[in-house]
Structure formats: structure tokens, C-alpha cells
Amino acid sequence: MSEHHYQLNFGPQHPSAHGVLRLVLELDGEVVVRADPHIGLLHRGTEKLMEHKTYLQGLPYVDRLDYSSMMANEHALCLAIEKLLQIDVPIRAQYLRVMFDELSRIMNHMLWVGTCALDLGAMTVFLFGARERESCFDILEATTGARMHPNYYRPGGVYRDLPDKMPQYQSTLRSAEELARMNANRQGTVLDFIEAFAKQLPLRIDDIETLLTDNRIWKQRTVGIGVVPTEQAVALGCTGPMLRASGIAWDLRKKQPYAVYDKLDFDVATGTGGDCYDRYLVRMEECRQSAKLILQCVNWLRANPGPVISDDRKIAPPPRAQIKADMEALIHHFKLFTEGFPVPAGEVYAAVEHPKGEFGVYLVSDGGNKPYRVKLHTPDFVHLSMLAAMAPGHMLSDVVALIGTYDIVFGSVDR
Amino acid sequence: MRPSLSQLKNTLTGILSENVVLVEAYRELTLEVPMAQLSATMQCLRDNPDLSFDALIDVAGVDYEEFTGRDPDALRFAVVYHLLSTRHNWRLRVRAFVENEEEPAAPSMAPLWPSADWMERECFDMFGIAFDGHPDLRRILTDYGFTGYPFRKDFPLSGHIEMRYDPEQKQVVYEPVTIEPRDNVPRIVREPHYGDSTPMPLPPSEPKV
Numbered sequence: 001m002s003e004h005h006y007q008l009n010f011g012p013q014h015p016s017a018h019g020v021l022r023l024v025l026e027l028d029g030e031v032v033v034r035a036d037p038h039i040g041l042l043h044r045g046t047e048k049l050m051e052h053k054t055y056l057q058g059l060p061y062v063d064r065l066d067y068s069s070m071m072a073n074e075h076a077l078c079l080a081i082e083k084l085l086q087i088d089v090p091i092r093a094q095y096l097r098v099m100f101d102e103l104s105r106i107m108n109h110m111l112w113v114g115t116c117a118l119d120l121g122a123m124t125v126f127l128f129g130a131r132e133r134e135s136c137f138d139i140l141e142a143t144t145g146a147r148m149h150p151n152y153y154r155p156g157g158v159y160r161d162l163p164d165k166m167p168q169y170q171s172t173l174r175s176a177e178e179l180a181r182m183n184a185n186r187q188g189t190v191l192d193f194i195e196a197f198a199k200q201l202p203l204r205i206d207d208i209e210t211l212l213t214d215n216r217i218w219k220q221r222t223v224g225i226g227v228v229p230t231e232q233a234v235a236l237g238c239t240g241p242m243l244r245a246s247g248i249a250w251d252l253r254k255k256q257p258y259a260v261y262d263k264l265d266f267d268v269a270t271g272t273g274g275d276c277y278d279r280y281l282v283r284m285e286e287c288r289q290s291a292k293l294i295l296q297c298v299n300w301l302r303a304n305p306g307p308v309i310s311d312d313r314k315i316a317p318p319p320r321a322q323i324k325a326d327m328e329a330l331i332h333h334f335k336l337f338t339e340g341f342p343v344p345a346g347e348v349y350a351a352v353e354h355p356k357g358e359f360g361v362y363l364v365s366d367g368g369n370k371p372y373r374v375k376l377h378t379p380d381f382v383h384l385s386m387l388a389a390m391a392p393g394h395m396l397s398d399v400v401a402l403i404g405t406y407d408i409v410f411g412s413v414d415r
Numbered sequence: 416m417r418p419s420l421s422q423l424k425n426t427l428t429g430i431l432s433e434n435v436v437l438v439e440a441y442r443e444l445t446l447e448v449p450m451a452q453l454s455a456t457m458q459c460l461r462d463n464p465d466l467s468f469d470a471l472i473d474v475a476g477v478d479y480e481e482f483t484g485r486d487p488d489a490l491r492f493a494v495v496y497h498l499l500s501t502r503h504n505w506r507l508r509v510r511a512f513v514e515n516e517e518e519p520a521a522p523s524m525a526p527l528w529p530s531a532d533w534m535e536r537e538c539f540d541m542f543g544i545a546f547d548g549h550p551d552l553r554r555i556l557t558d559y560g561f562t563g564y565p566f567r568k569d570f571p572l573s574g575h576i577e578m579r580y581d582p583e584q585k586q587v588v589y590e591p592v593t594i595e596p597r598d599n600v601p602r603i604v605r606e607p608h609y610g611d612s613t614p615m616p617l618p619p620s621e622p623k624v
Contacts, residue, residue, distance in 0.1 A: 040556035040557060043556040045565060048566055049572070052598065232529075234469045234501055235469060235470070236530055237528070237529070338600070342603070342609075346440055347440075347443075347508075348443060349443060349497055349506070349508060351472075358472065360473060362475050362495065366482050366604060367484075367605070368483065368602050369602065373475075375473060377472060381537075384533075385532055385534075386529075389529065415556075
């Protein structure tokens with residue numbers, strides 16, 4: 001360390017560190033000379049824990065990795081288990097999964113744009129993003145019973161179909177008119193609510209873009225900052241919006257389609273500059289495409305009722321009513337929730353286009369009722385690893401923009 | 416249109432040497448490489464234009480010590496790489512077993528793919544596999560001053576030490592764990608064809624004395 005350089009400890013308790021990032025910076029004046037991210041303060045050993053749980057018990061753990069886009073995490077694990085089991089997922093469940101994946105993407109990007117704008121000094125965007133997320137949470141709560149950690153996807157399908165009624169606000173403190181106004185868009189089914197949400201979302205994104213896209217301060221803080229050159233992006237391990245902002249149209253939903261993405265119409269947003277500003281533009285466009293995908297799923301789901309989980313009773317539990325009447329169903333239920341189901345020996349890798357990039361699950365089974373080894377590949381772990389190479393030469397305040405636009409959630413970096 | 420697995424398989428068998436084993440299972444390809452040849456093979460996988468695996472997606476350590484049906488003399492640790500070619504839209508898994516169990520080591524892939532840097536640090540942290548040629552091999556996820564390799568199968572789930580704030584000493588103290596290890600659902604591996612509807616052949620009855 002040179003004599004006139006000094007060291008700065010950034011985090012782990014810093015609002016711009018997006019959780020518990022400890023960044024040891026060596027500074028020359030205000031310019032970063034060396035950056036050394038210290039991670040692991042949220043390490044819970046998810047992979048090891050999952051080795052000691054049955055496959056069904058392991059599912060809730062992946063919700064807690066990237067807790068801003070939970071459903072996409074579940075999707076990857078379910079795909080891996082289904083690949084080993086070689087079972088088919090009912091088509092309706094696949095549409096439901098795509099719809100909830102895209103809802104997760106909107107939730108993730110709304111949180112991202114809000115927090116990133118907060119880091120760079122814009123307050124209002126966070127409130128706009130939080131409002132849209134609140135609608136998504138209501139959908140999750142109505143469908144799965146939980147707002148943050150739904151545990152909705154199961155090997156072989158999803159836990160249950162969409163409910164017929166959207167829950168309404170009830171209050172003894174508010175006036176009848178106010179309640180009626182609050183419940184105006186909650187008169188129909190959950191699907192109606194989702195449709196209304198997806199239809200108005202582009203307008204809400206317009207609101208956010210009005211605040212940021214041509215905002216002089218926002219552009220001064222992001223344009224030309226943290227450029228990931230196109231030719232290095234792949235080797236550095238970029239995936240998802242990070243890669244697309246550098247101009248590479250790589251999207252697993254198009255390139256290696258899973259679920260029903262190959263039957264749906266959507267475009268892949270790409271940038272040109274690979275800087276913080278392009279990452280912002282790509283994510284905003286992705287939200288619009290997600291809304292488009294959700295509307296296609298809503299139309300399909302409305303027209304095509306059907307089962308939402310496999311009828312293989314060795315994998316998926318029988319319906320509740322059957323357990324009361326049928327001895328075999330009762331035994332299946334008991335076995336599934338005590339011993340779990342055995343998964344054939346072998347190893348698979350399943351990846352999904354997570355809102356942050358490629359989220360992959362490498363699953364090794366020795367034929368038991370628990371995974372032998374699970375390796376969770378999370379995109380933001382790799383993206384954060386680029387920071388040491390990207391930060392030098394930037395100003396200290398640009399490091400905040402860098403961390404912000406990497407879209408990092410520590411649940412998933414530290415696992 | 417995605418190129419087929421057989422296309423990748425044919426290309427690989429044409430290019431790679433005899434010593435590697437190519438396995439196809441669950442519509443995925445796994446390449447088993449001896450550790451001594453790993454660096455050269457990976458270099459070839461990346462640079463050969465017919466393969467051009469330009470992205471190293473993941474590096475995973477695996478401890479096969481308790482794997483059901485494993486030969487007890489077989490090697491214990493393996494490093495598993497997941498490669499992706501964005502040009503050809505191919506994926507490939509490469510596995511190399513670590514030869515020395517006491518001082519496990521593998522060549523670093525960081526010179527080939529910069530993304531290997533943290534993944535190898537994580538593998539070193541969790542399994543104690545040293546990566547030769549890694550620019551900065553330090554622990555990454557575990558606590559400062561941590562000892563042991565937590566993802567090895569002989570490392571207990573509850574760990575060895577726990578920490579708490581001690582109000583008398585007014586500082587955080589580390590102590591041996593007090594929680595009892597507990598496993599509510601045992602790991603069960605059934606014999607092949609368990610529960611099939613065809614009855615198992617009855618064992619030959621013992622002669623009565």
C-alpha cells in the first residue's frame with residue numbers, strides 16, 4: 001500500500017452495501033485503487049442444510065436465497081428434481097410457473113430500481129416500486145398463503161390452483177366509501193386481479209422512467225460508469241441483464257427454453273454500452289416484456305382449466321378429500337411427508353433465466369430420499385466477483401452505482 | 416434450433432484424447448478427465464472453435480465419501496465444472512477426481528476464465544481443495560479465523576463452535592457447540608425396484624432339520 005493511499009471500510013452496515021457487503025477499499029484521494037469485497041456474513045450453509053433434508057423439505061430454503069425473486073429460485077430446483085425423476089409437469093402448472101416467474105421478475109426489478117435510485121439520490125422511485133411490489137405480494141398471499149417465501153412450486157407441478165376470489169380489505173376503522181374504493185379492483189378472481197395489474201404496469205413503468213430515463217443527475221451518475229466490455233462479458237461470468245446490457249442477446253428463456261416459454265411471444269432487451277445506464281434500460285424493458293408474458297399466461301389459464309400437479313402419487317400428494325376416503329391415498333400422503341420420495345441416482349444441472357441472471361442447480365443423488373449434494377449457482381455471486389476488477393479507476397461514489405446496478409442480494413451471494 | 420447432444424458428443428470424441436470418458440445421462444454430457452490432463456483439456460474446450468466453451472458457469476466440489484454403492488478405495492473428492500458455449504448453445508459438465516485425499520489440489524481455471532476466481536475460492540473454503548495457480552486463494556464465505564472444511568461429509572451439520580455475546584466480558588465469545596445433532600428423517604436408500612408391483616422372488620427356503 002502506497003504512502004498517500006488510505007483504506008476505507010465500506011459496510012457491512014452501510015445502506016448502499018445492499019445487505020452485508022464489507023468492501024475494503026484502497027483509495028487515492030477519491031479514486032479507488034483496489035477493492036476487496038468480503039462476503040459471507042450471511043452464509044447459512046444452505047447447500048449443506050439441503051443435504052440433510054428431504055427434497056420437499058429443501059424447497060423452502062431456496063426461497064431464502066434471493067428473497068426478492070423467490071419463485072425463480074424454486075423453479076430451478078423443481079426443474080432439477082423433475083429431470084432426475086423424469087416426470088411430466090401438467091401444462092397448466094407450466095403456465096402458472098411462467099406467470100409467477102414473470103411476476104417475480106417484476107418484483108425483483110421494482111425493488112432493484114427503487115434501491116438503486118435511493119443509492120444514487122432519488123427518493124421517489126422507491127415508493128413507486130414498493131407500490132407495485134405490494135400488488136404482487138397480495139397476489140402471492142392470495143395464491144400461496146405467504147407474501148415473501150411462498151414455497152409454491154413442487155416437484156411435478158405447483159401446490160394449488162389460483163383461488164376463485166381475490167381477498168378484499170376489511171376494516172372497522174375506515175369508512176364504507178374508502179373500503180369500496182380500496183376493493184374496487186378486488187371484486188373478481190385472482191386471475192382478474194393479475195390481469196388488471198399486468199395491464200396497468202406499463203403505465204407505472206412510464207412513471208418511473210419519467211423520473212429517471214432523461215434525468216440529468218441519473219444519467220451523470222450512470223452513463224459510462226462500470227462498463228463491462230462485450231468481448232469480456234461472457235468470460236467474466238456475466239449472465240442475465242448484465243450480459244444483455246453489454247449487447248449479447250443471451251436469454252435462457254429463448255436459447256434453452258424451459259416450461260412454456262417457447263410457446264409465448266416476447267422480445268429480449270439488449271443494450272449497447274454495457275454501462276450502468278444500459279443495465280437500467282434493459283431491466284425496465286424486461287418489466288414491460290414480463291407484463292406482456294403475464295397477459296398471455298392469463299388468457300391461456302382462463303381458457304384451459306386442468307390439473308396443476310402430477311398425478312403420480314409417489315411424488316405428489318393426493319387431494320385432501322381422497323385421503324379421507326381411500327386407504328392407499330392416506331398411505332401415500334403419510335409416506336410422502338415422513339420419508340419423502342426417493343430420487344434415482346444420477347446428476348443433473350438445471351438452470352433458469354432468473355431476474356438477476358442464470359440461476360442453476362447442480363443436483364447429485366445417490367438414490368436416497370435426500371439430495372447427496374446440491375450446488376446452487378447464483379448469478380449475483382459471480383457478478384459481485386467482478387467488482388475487484390471493475391472498481392479500480394472509479395470514484396468512490398461510482399462504486400455505489402456499480403454495486404447498485406449489479407443487482408446484488410446477499411441471501412443469494414452468501415447462500 | 417438447439418444443436419443436438421449427439422452433435423456435441425461426436426465433436427468431442429473427435430477432438431479429445433483417449434483418456435477421457437464421456438457419459439450421457441438425463442440428456443446431459445459429463446466428461447471425466449484425469450486431474451493431470453485437466454488444464455490441457457479445459458484449454459482445448461475453450462479455444463477449439465468447434466467447441467468454444469466461452470463461459471465457466473460453475474465450479475462445484477463434491478465429497479463422495481458417503482455415496483451409496485461407492486467403491487471404498489475410490490477417490491474421495493471431485494471438482495465438477497459446468498461449461499457453457501454461448502456460440503453453439505452447448506453445455507458440458509467436466510469432472511476431475513482429486514488424487515491426494517490428504518492434501519487435495521487441482522489446477523486453477525482462473526487464467527482461462529476470470530469467473531473461476533471466486534468459485535474456486537468457495538470450493539477451497541468449503542472442501543479444502545487447493546487450486547494451484549490461483550491468484551488469491553483465501554477463504555471467502557466462512558467467518559474470519561474459521562477452521563475446518565464445512566461441506567465435507569465428516570463435518571457435522573451443527574459445526575464445532577458457536578458464538579454468543581457475553582454480557583460479563585462485554586464481547587462476543589466462541590464456545591464448543593451445545594446443540595445435540597438431531598436427524599428427524601433418516602437418509603434412506605432403497606434397494607433397486609423397491610415397491611414395484613411384481614413380487615420379489617422368494618428366498619430359497621431353508622431345509623428343515
